[in-house]
Amino acid sequence: MSKLEKAALGEPATVAPTDADDAFLSVRDLRIHFNTDDGLVKSVDGVSFDVQRGKTLGIVGESGSGKSVTSLGVMGLHRSANARVSGEVWLDGQELIGAEPDEVRRLRGRKMAMIFQDPLSAMHPYYSVGHQIIEAYRVHHKVSKKVARQRAVEMLDRVGIPEPDKRVDGYPHEFSGGMRQRAMIAMSLVNNPELLIADEPTTALDVTVQAQILDLIRDLQKEFGSAVIMITHDLGVVAEMADDLLVMYGGRCVERGPAEKVFSEPRHPYTWGLLGSMPRLDREETDRLVPIKGSPPSLINVPSGCAFNPRCPYADIPKDNVTRTVRPELTEVGSQHWAACHMTQEQRERIWTEEIAPKL
Amino acid sequence: MSDEKAVTIPAQSGGAALTKDAAPGDTLLKVTGLQKHFPIRKGLLQRQVGAVRAVDGLDFEVRAGETLGVVGESGCGKSTMGRLITRLLEPTGGKVEFEGKDITHLGVGGMRPLRRDVQMIFQDPYSSLNPRHTIGTIVGAPFKLQGVAPEGGIKKEVQRLLSVVGLNPEHYNRYPHEFSGGQRQRIGIARALALNPKLVVADEPVSALDVSIQAQVVNLLDDLQEELGLTYVIIAHDLSVVRHVSDRIAVMYLGKIVELADRESLYSAPMHPYTKALMSAVPIPDPKRKNAKSERILLKGDVPSPISPPSGCRFHTRCWKATEICRTTEPQLLELKPGQRVACHHPENFEDQAPQDTVLLTVAKEAAELVADEVLAESAETSAAVAAQVEATEAAEASEATETAAESEPEDSAPEAAEESESTEPDTAETDTTAPKATDK
Structure with missing residues (x-):
């Protein structure tokens, strides 16, 4: 904690500074940097977003774009001596970055919970599944083991595990x-969290199982009205789950907006690239995919100016080499829709409608 | 690139049959009844x-190419x-x-x-390259191993x-x-291409890569095929990638091919219920379709263990159309339509x-509950329509051949096909199948 850069808050404010009044989670200018032998890794460099209760925010990006680090930052899981966290995270009116670790620990697991990508490494191999769920429940509830066990069985049943009273000891x-992914979902939901962060919850699963799990998360969200953050690299998954979308590149948000808008009128060349590089089952067969050239940037040497400029086919359109020298800020391109690009609105609109959209 | 084929590759030792190139469309590799059982030993x-x-x-x-x-x-x-x-x-x-030569043993x-x-x-580009060798050594290894001295x-x-x-x-x-x-x-x-292979087997070549990189590698494989006339077998779990790269596709379930088309x-028209379920499970990157997700077919549970696979059709434990025959008799992989082979008793x-088997198994009834009514209706409709079509053509042929046969009682497929359809969706099936009943021989 001592290493944490406390946010410059005069006093613990009681009202969260959100632009949307009903935001349950508000993240403002979150920065997470790591000191390494090779230099300072700016994993997350100024990300802001809001999530409302009952809504799902999808975070997409390639590996190393900072999406997982963001979510761990919200959960307050960066406690290593080398992590430098700054910014503000407001959860239901409470600021977390500057809060005491004990305070965050009380919230973690109860108010906010996480589903990890790989359940085999996220669960302890030595303890039974039931034991781990019971532990998670008893940390936050003063109940007997018997009651907690009852609760664990109930949760396993709720997530669709057959014979939960037997499998609880498995x-x-x-x-x-x-099944493991279901058990982990049961574990994270045992305390009825109001914020659920799912970090690539289906990446390790087959499509048929993925469909089951996504369905389950959707049902549970409806039932409990929780806010969900869905982190994935699969645009198909976010399109199905998310109400809002945040596209990350090189530790920063390059586009943010309602999912439908981001898919139908994306306003950042990186989003175009993502859409163009994936083959789609719902479209006519295309001869060639349109990949993004090059590879994702190293977070130690993020390109100056717009981080995407070395891979952007339109980097030369804005005048004065501005893409290579000035970092673009998020600007509003539509209602609740922001993008960070130096091209003018008209240029982007024209390129999208004339060049990109017909090829998708 | 093709002139590179002329690099001095010494004459093939052994297998003389391998020297001639297969023309595009010829069978390059033929597999019959292939089995691999890994023994479990105890005690x-x-x-x-x-x-x-x-x-x-x-x-x-x-086929070549x-x-x-x-x-x-x-x-x-x-x-x-x-493998x-x-x-x-x-x-x-x-x-x-391979090229007509038995290489099994x-x-x-x-x-x-x-x-x-x-x-x-290979799938994992991190474990398939020796970390202690330079790229030059790795890509050059095939030449040394095969004793080839390129120009x-x-x-x-x-x-x-x-x-x-x-x-x-x-580099x-x-x-x-x-x-x-x-x-x-x-x-x-590059290593796989070093010796100008005829057949390249790629096991999940892009699944470990980011989306934007995936597209680069898929395009590269495409280009190389065009330039070098390669034949690929691409193994993948991502159905959209497979559709993009393949000419023909085999769908496997528990050690068997259930559909090859x-x-x-x-x-456009998958016949095996498993293929249909698999394709419906792929998330579509279009938020506007969010409300249309009722078409998804959710399969219950997990794939059964390959140690003791289910009897009959291996998919019958999770299939919403399974009947008694599916439990007892294994369906053969038959060419039902030109270019489409399916192993199913009740294809979509x-x-x-x-058609004589109409009573659904209890597991199938449970599974059917997870399938949206529209999907069932649509499938009953199309099956009935196809059945009607087939019957109609058969009837037309039959009536030309003999008039007497027309008097005999309709004995097989058509009426029962109608029954089968009725059991799932009465309204649509009835209208579609009454016509062939009348014209039946």
Whole structure:
């Protein structure tokens, strides 16, 4: 904690500074940097977003774009001596970055919970699944083991595990991949969290199992009205789950807006690139994909100016080499829709409608 | 690029049949009844107590110049299949023929000349490259192992290969860790292409890569096929990638091929219920379709264990159309439509193969609850329509041939097909099938 850069807050404000009044989670200018032998890694460099209760925010980006680090930052899981966290995270009116670790620990697991990508490494192999769920419940509720066990069985049943009263004593390795993911969802939901962060919850699963799990998360969200952050690299998954979308590149948000808008009228060349590089089942067969040239930037040497400029086919359109020298800020391009690009609105609109959209 | 074929490759030892190139469209690789059972041993004496039937009877062929895509869930045996046809694993049964030559049980020495023609690209570009060798050594290894001396020396040839796959030839002396995932995969591809193979088996070539990089590698594979006339077998679990790269696609479930068809037919009208479920499960990147997700077919539970696969049709435990015959009789992989082979008693988008069997199993009833009514209705409709069509043409032929037959009672398919359809969706089925009943012989 001592290493944490406390946000410059005069006093613990009681009202969260959000532009949307009903935001349950508000993240403002979150920065997470790591000191390494090679230099300062700016994993997350000024990200802001809001999530409302009952809504789902999708965060997409390539590996190393900072999406997982963002979510761990919200959960307050960067406690290593080398992590430098700054900015503000407001959860239901409470600021977390400057809060005491004990305070955050009380919230973690109860008010906010996380589903990890790989349940085999996220669960302890030595303890039974039931034991781990019971532990999670008893940390936050003063109840007897028996009651907690009852609750664990109930949760396993709720997530669709057959014979939950028997499987509660099973060990993680005895579960199949889909079952393990369900058990982990049960574990994270045991305290009825109001914020659920799912970090690539289906990446390790087959499509048929993925469909089951996404369905489950959707149902549970409806039932509990929780806010969900869905982190993934699969645009298909976010399109299905998310109400709002945040596209990350090189530790920064390059586009943010309602999911429908971002898919139908994306306003950042990187988003165009993502849409163009994936083959789609719902479209006519295309001869060639349109990949993004080059590879994602190193977070130690993020390109100056717009981080995407070395890979952007339109980097030369704005005058005076501005893409290589000035970092673009998020500007509003539509209602609740922001993008960070130096091209003018008209230029982007023209390129999207004339060059990109017809090829998708 | 094709002139590079002229590099001085010494005459093939062994297998003389391998020297002539297969013309595009000819069968390059033929597999019949291919099996691989991994024994499970237990106890002090290590007696065999069972077997994992990873691959359990595959029949297919790969034609020169085409791309065969293989899809299926994890554990369906698709990777084992890839290793069997490249003979990295010894088949338990069946036959593998490459260019007409039986290579099923060739030894290491017998396989060596063939290794030049059959190459493999692996899934994980991090574990498939030796971290202690430079890129030059890795890509040059095939030449040394096969005793091939390319024109201008190995180094020059390796550098040419590196530029072919889009890497900087000056990186010859670098080590794998200095490259990103996409670049490593390109190194693996360069190594596979070194000896001008005829058949390249790629096991999940892009699944470890980021979306934007995936597209680069997919395009590269495409270009190389065009330039070098390669034949691919691409194993993947991503159905949209497979559709993009393949000419024909095999769908595997629990060690068997359940459907093998041209890309167009498979994606426009899948016949096997499993194929249909698999395709409906792929998330579509279009938020406007969010409300149309009722078409999704959710499968219950997990894939059964390949140690003791279900009797009859292996999919019957999760299928919403399963009847008694599915539990008892294994469906054969039959060519129901030109270019579309299916192993199913009650295929989608086609005439029912076992129309007399109408009573759904209890598991099927449970499974059907997860399938939206519209999907069931639509499938009953199309099956009935196809059945009607088939009956109509048959009836037309029959009436021309003999008039007397027309008097006899309708005995098989059509009326019962109608019954079957009725059991799932009465309204639509009735209207569609009354016509063929009347015209039936």
